Each structure stands twice: as C-alpha cells, then as structure tokens.
Amino acid sequence: MLLRSHTLQPELLLYKMNLYNPTHHAQGMLFPHEAIRDSQKELMELVAKSLQTHSHVVAHAPTGLGKTAAVLAPAIKTAMDEDLTVFFLTSRHTQHNIVLETARAIKEKHNVKFPCTSLIGKKHMCGQEGAPSIEFHDYCKHLRDHGECHFYENYMKGDVRIELLKQQLDGKPANEIVNEAANAGLCPYEISMSATQHARVIVADYYYLFSDTIRDAFLSKSKKELDKSIIIVDEAHNLPQRLRSVYSAQLSTKMLMYAMKEAKKFELSRPVATLSYVQDALMAVTSQEEKQVDRATFERELAMPLGEAATMLSAAAEVVREEQQRSSISGVARFLDAWQERDEGFTRISKQEEAGALLRLVCLDPGLMAKDVFDQCYASILMSGTLNPPDMFKDILGLKAKTASYPSPFPEENRKVLLVPLTTTKYSKRSQDMYASIADHCASIIHGIPGPTAVFFPSYAIRNSVLGYFSKLSARPVLIEQSGMSTNEKQGMIDQLAGSKDGVLFGVSAGSFGEGVDMPGVLKGVIIAGLPLTRPDLETEALINLYQQKFSKGWEYGYTLPAMSKVTQNAGRCIRSESDKGVIVLLEERFGWPTYKKSLPKDWKVEITTDYEPAIKEFFA
Ligand code: SF4
Structure with missing residues (x-):
C-alpha cells in the first residue's frame, strides 16, 4: 500500500516502500513532507x-x-x-x-x-445574522451607507483589536475568521480583506x-x-x-414584473415607462421557438436608446436602495449594461418558457474572459x-x-471499470422498454456490489423514468438527489448513505453528487447510466461553431469532451484514497464507440462485457 503523502515515516521504511530516494528531495523547493x-x-x-x-x-x-x-x-x-x-x-x-x-x-x-489569508465570498463572510444570499451586495451597501452595520462601523473606527485579530487569524480558514471577527464585533470580510495586503x-x-x-x-x-x-x-x-x-446575463418576464412593481411603489414614473419599453422589446424578440437574437434587433425594438434606458434604471435602483436594502430594478439595469458592453465570444438567445419570456446573453468563450489575467500574471x-x-x-x-x-497513484487492482453496452439513453432509442432495461441492469449490478452505490443519469427526467422500474426490482434503500439541495441536505444524504451499508444514490451526472460533493470512502460502486451530453440547443450549436472556427474541433470541444469530462468526474466519486476499492460501470452502448471510448482515461483499463455479474463478484471476492 502506498503511503499518504502527509504521513511522516522513518527513511528506512520509505526506502523499503520504494518511496524514498535521496535524489527525490526537492532541494530548496520547500516541499513539506518526507516522502515524495x-x-x-x-x-x-x-x-x-x-x-x-x-x-x-x-x-x-x-x-x-x-x-x-x-x-x-x-x-x-x-x-x-x-x-x-x-x-x-x-x-x-x-x-x-x-x-x-x-x-x-x-x-x-x-x-x-x-502570512496566509483565506477569503471566501463576501456574503459567506458577513457577520450579520440572516444576511440574504440574493442581491447581497445591495444589502451590504445599504447597511454600510446608512451606518446600520455595527461590524463595519467598528472596523472603520479603527478598533484597537483589528491588528491583534489579524495576527491571530493568520493562516486560519475563512469560517474561523467569520466566527472570531463577528464575536469581536468586527466585519469578518473587511478583516480578511485587510489581511490580504500583507499576505x-x-x-x-x-x-x-x-x-x-x-x-x-x-x-x-x-x-x-x-x-x-x-x-x-x-x-x-x-x-x-x-x-x-x-x-452570462439574462432578462426575464419575472425580473421585469418585480422591477415594475418596485418602480411603481417608489412612484418612479420615467423608470416605469422605461421598464415597459424593455418588456415590449423582450416580447418582440421572443417566440415559442428558441432563436438567436441579433444585438441590434433588441436595441431597435426598444423605444428609446438602450444606453439611456440602462443609465435611467441604474439611477432608479440607487433611489430604491436609499430606502430599502435591495432593488429588483438593478438586475434589469445590469442586463442592459452587459447587453451593450459584451459582443465577441457571446451569443444571444431568446425563448418563450412556461414562466414567461427569457432573453439570454450567453458567454461562450471563457478564453477571452480570462485573457487579461493570464497575460498579465x-x-x-x-x-x-x-x-x-x-x-x-x-x-x-x-x-x-x-x-x-x-x-492515478492508487493501486490499479482496487478499481474495476466495466463497459456494459446493453442499453442507451440515445434520444431516438428512449422508450419505457429501454428505461425498464436500464433499471433491470442497474438492479443486477448493484446486487453484486457489497456497499453504497451511486447511479448517475444524464438528466432528472431519465432518472425518474428509470427509478419507477428500479424500485420494483431492488430492495435497496434509494436516496434521491433533488436539484437545488442545501449544503446541509447534501451532507445529510451523504451521512445516510455512509451509514446505510447498502444505500443507492440516484443522481444526475451534472449534479452536486456527480461532480462537486466529496464522499470520501463512502461508495463501493458507481454506475454511469447513459451518456451525459448537453441538449443540442442553440447554445450548444453556437459553442460547436465557435470551437470549429477556432480549433477545427467543434464537436469534440463543444459537445463530446465536456460529456466525457462529466463521466470522469462521476467515476472519481468512488475511489478517493489508496485504500478505497470500487467498481465503475459504464452502462451505455455509446461508451464503446471510438469517439467516446478514446476519451476515457487510459489508466482505467476498461473491460467491455455483457456478462458483468461474475466479473463484479470476482472483484469483491
Ligand atoms: S459590512 Fe461586513 S458585516 Fe456588514 S453587512 Fe457588509 S459584509 Fe456583512
């Protein structure tokens, strides 16, 4: 077994384990551990x-x-x-x-x-109890401008404890800074920001x-x-x-409705008229069918110059913020600003949705946005x-x-990757029979896995369709990921899964459990049931065109590789340390197609099989 990199061991032991080599010592590079x-x-x-x-x-x-x-x-x-x-x-x-x-x-x-400083988002570092997560900056600005935040007031007065606190909090994580600074009556964010100057x-x-x-x-x-x-x-x-x-930015009927209500409440007659022009322009560029919108078309449909509308609404938002902590008008003003400022690397798409009209300014090219930083650093x-x-x-x-x-530095024998080409979530082949078949294979695979297992689907809709059949086939307790779960809810689900010994998580590939949330040592198996391709909508089409133009790799960079990146992420949920042992099943016939197969990590040593039960049994024997 390999050593964890932070484990300190006598050199002799490291030598025996083939980890110690005097020439491996990175002289002068401040490497913090004995073994490398x-x-x-x-x-x-x-x-x-x-x-x-x-x-x-x-x-x-x-x-x-x-x-x-x-x-x-x-x-x-x-x-x-x-x-x-x-x-x-x-x-x-x-x-x-x-x-x-x-x-x-x-x-x-x-x-x-x-010195080291840890800084997270301002809203997560706020000392105020019950600070809102939406429009937080308006909220904070309002409190500061009106002298209503005592944490900020104390900080600005140059409280004598500031320097001492900064020293005490050096190298501490942001959550500790929040607690200690708030207990001292000082704004945690300002303390951390101030500490960055010497960090x-x-x-x-x-x-x-x-x-x-x-x-x-x-x-x-x-x-x-x-x-x-x-x-x-x-x-x-x-x-x-x-x-x-x-x-990216967006404008919706709902945003305009709230903004209009606010403008009327504050009796801002010209902003009310401006918002109704914006509403008319939004409706004029939107239809049932998703469509691309020209920058000039939206501006033409607006019954006043767009720059003037943006300036007027920004000013109206300021008036509102004088009286209350947040302004809905400011969201509309920000969209109009972005609409006129951004062009290269963006696309503009409108669609009539159930909740109303939606106009999106979509950033396609992150390279352009990151250029200044990478060029200058x-x-x-x-x-x-x-x-x-x-x-x-x-x-x-x-x-x-x-x-x-x-x-991967982990022992190869601790991971088995099976490609089972017996089902597919390909759009043209989706049917109740196919969902039943996916459920059937999931139940058989999970039956052979002696511990918690996660199944990731391309979408919630497919997940729900399969779930109906799976529940009748397997007695294993199923935990169902919901979109928009809070951090506590997610942690609760992980705890349940870890404590269950045979729980099954039904999630989606692009969800929190598939990509973000860490579940160290919890899972014995991961099934990726279907290829998590993005919907072939106008945004995807624009992305494909952009990458075709720039690199002659439109489909790869805009469509197939992002899906395979999610697959790698999902599979990675299973083995988080050298002692974890687990099986990863790619349940989808398209994973065997050359386009997708070539993108699977080489060190996975994928086995293609339709007879997966003996393989799983033998692996865990
Ligand atoms: S000044 Fe600091 S404590 Fe006050 S509202 Fe803003 S972030 Fe919160």
Whole structure:
C-alpha cells in the first residue's frame, strides 16, 4: 500500500516502500513532507520550470497525487525569493483547509514565515445574522451607507483589536475568521480583506481574479498586482464553466414584473415607462421557438436608446436602495449594461418558457474572459484530477501552456471499470422498454456490489423514468438527489448513505453528487447510466461553431469532451484514497464507440462485457 503523502515515516521504511530516494528531495523547493512520489516530483519540477520562465502549466493530476504540496512548494519559494503573492484559487470552501494546512507544514518543516489569508465570498463572510444570499451586495451597501452595520462601523473606527485579530487569524480558514471577527464585533470580510495586503499566500474563490467587475477593486484594496502574482487554479476543470456563468446575463418576464412593481411603489414614473419599453422589446424578440437574437434587433425594438434606458434604471435602483436594502430594478439595469458592453465570444438567445419570456446573453468563450489575467500574471498553474485531455482546457482557456498528465497513484487492482453496452439513453432509442432495461441492469449490478452505490443519469427526467422500474426490482434503500439541495441536505444524504451499508444514490451526472460533493470512502460502486451530453440547443450549436472556427474541433470541444469530462468526474466519486476499492460501470452502448471510448482515461483499463455479474463478484471476492 502506498503511503499518504502527509504521513511522516522513518527513511528506512520509505526506502523499503520504494518511496524514498535521496535524489527525490526537492532541494530548496520547500516541499513539506518526507516522502515524495515520482509523479509528485515531476509535477513540482514542471511548476518550478514554469515559474522560472514566467509561463503557464495545465496539469491533469488525479486525486491522491499530492498536487497541492507539489505546486505550493515551488510557488511559495519563488514568491518569497521574488517578493510575489501566491493566489490559490479554488471553488470549494473545504479546499481552503487543505491549502492552509500545507502552508503550515511548509512553515514548520523549513522554519520559514509567511502570512496566509483565506477569503471566501463576501456574503459567506458577513457577520450579520440572516444576511440574504440574493442581491447581497445591495444589502451590504445599504447597511454600510446608512451606518446600520455595527461590524463595519467598528472596523472603520479603527478598533484597537483589528491588528491583534489579524495576527491571530493568520493562516486560519475563512469560517474561523467569520466566527472570531463577528464575536469581536468586527466585519469578518473587511478583516480578511485587510489581511490580504500583507499576505504571501491568498486562498480565494476564482472570481476575485476572474470577474472583471471584482478584480480591479480587489487588487487595489489588497494592494496586489497581477504581474507580481503566481496564480494556482485548483479544480481547474470548473474554470471554463464558471467564467461562462459569471459573464452570462439574462432578462426575464419575472425580473421585469418585480422591477415594475418596485418602480411603481417608489412612484418612479420615467423608470416605469422605461421598464415597459424593455418588456415590449423582450416580447418582440421572443417566440415559442428558441432563436438567436441579433444585438441590434433588441436595441431597435426598444423605444428609446438602450444606453439611456440602462443609465435611467441604474439611477432608479440607487433611489430604491436609499430606502430599502435591495432593488429588483438593478438586475434589469445590469442586463442592459452587459447587453451593450459584451459582443465577441457571446451569443444571444431568446425563448418563450412556461414562466414567461427569457432573453439570454450567453458567454461562450471563457478564453477571452480570462485573457487579461493570464497575460498579465507572473505565471499560472491550472490543475485538477479531471483535466482530461489537458490540451482541450489549454485551448479553450486561450493559454500557451505546457500540459502534463499523470496516472492515478492508487493501486490499479482496487478499481474495476466495466463497459456494459446493453442499453442507451440515445434520444431516438428512449422508450419505457429501454428505461425498464436500464433499471433491470442497474438492479443486477448493484446486487453484486457489497456497499453504497451511486447511479448517475444524464438528466432528472431519465432518472425518474428509470427509478419507477428500479424500485420494483431492488430492495435497496434509494436516496434521491433533488436539484437545488442545501449544503446541509447534501451532507445529510451523504451521512445516510455512509451509514446505510447498502444505500443507492440516484443522481444526475451534472449534479452536486456527480461532480462537486466529496464522499470520501463512502461508495463501493458507481454506475454511469447513459451518456451525459448537453441538449443540442442553440447554445450548444453556437459553442460547436465557435470551437470549429477556432480549433477545427467543434464537436469534440463543444459537445463530446465536456460529456466525457462529466463521466470522469462521476467515476472519481468512488475511489478517493489508496485504500478505497470500487467498481465503475459504464452502462451505455455509446461508451464503446471510438469517439467516446478514446476519451476515457487510459489508466482505467476498461473491460467491455455483457456478462458483468461474475466479473463484479470476482472483484469483491
Ligand atoms: S459590512 Fe461586513 S458585516 Fe456588514 S453587512 Fe457588509 S459584509 Fe456583512
């Protein structure tokens, strides 16, 4: 069995386990542990080289490789030598602890000192109880502007405890900062922001650097500069989609209804007229059929210049915020601003939905949005356990980067991957018979798995159709993922699954359990029942066209590889440490087609079989 990378062992023992080699000691790179794996050392050297040449790295580094230490060690060393800042950007709050622990281990092992700060979204760092998650910035601004936030007032008065608290909270995760600062009556967010000014390592969410509306203010407040920043993007497979969602905007009948109500309540007659022009323009560009909308067409349909409408509604939103904490008008104003500002790399799509008309400004090209950051930073390292293939991520993020791909460090014999080509969720073959057949195979597969199992489907609709049949075939308790579950609800479901010994989770490939939520050591099996392709709608078509134009890889980058990336994510839920043992079943005939099969990770050693029961039995025997 391999050692966990953070386990300290006598050198002799490490030598016997083929992990210790004096030449593997990365001299001067601040590596925090005694033992280092070959692939960990390779990654560390690649990062060190990219730092020397101010370049970028995109690395597929599977779970268990120890990538956080491998990347932080050379990055912190360079940052200390060259007076730079390391930004460790992650979309997961739980990852902050791992980064801060690694930084602490570096300090202890090498007897070095450097301040570290953890910063999550402002709404998650607010000291006010019951702060809203929607329109939070309006809420916070209103309280600050009206002197109604005592946390902020105390902070601005220059409370004597601020400096002491900043020192005490150095290297602490954001959730601890929130508790301790709030207990001291100080705004936790302002304390953390202020601590960034002296921090050598800042652990934060992507959008602090990748959202252009936040970046400049953040850099100026933290007194940092991009050209003096080493940027590490963790779970970087999420970055393209995060950028797309940050830069996309939408306008709906519902938004306009709330905005109109607000404008009438505040007797803002000209904004009322403006909102009704916007409503008319929205209706004019929308039909039952989804369709692409020209930028100029919407502007022509608006009975006043779009810039004027945006300015007037922004001003109206300010008036509203004088009186109340949030404004619905501001959402409409923001959409109009985005509509006129964004063009290259975007598409515009309208559709009449059940809830009303919807007009979307969709960001297609995350590379354009990330360009300023990557062009200006000192160097960057993008890493994830599912950056597969790394070249695709390099291309779509517009990077001139070195790419690297490492195999899983976990024992191969602990994982069995079966491809069972007996069913499909292909649109033309969907039927009740097919759903019954998928349920039948799921029940037989799960029967052979001695522990909790997750089944991931391409959509909730398919999941529900299969569930009806499955419940009649299997006595195993089924836990059903719902869209929009809270963090506590998700954790409750994981606890239930972990405690059940034979529970079955029915989820969707692109859902929280399929991609985001970690379930270490819980699952003995994962079934991916169907190919999780996105709907072939206008957005997908536009994406395919964009990547065809840019890289001659429209279908791959816009359609098939994103689906296969989800498959890799789903499969990764099963084996999270070297002691986990599990079976992954790809239940879909198309996984055997060359287009999809070639994108499965090479080290999976996929076995194609229709006789899966003996194979599973033998694996767990
Ligand atoms: S100033 Fe700080 S504590 Fe006050 S509302 Fe804003 S984030 Fe919350």
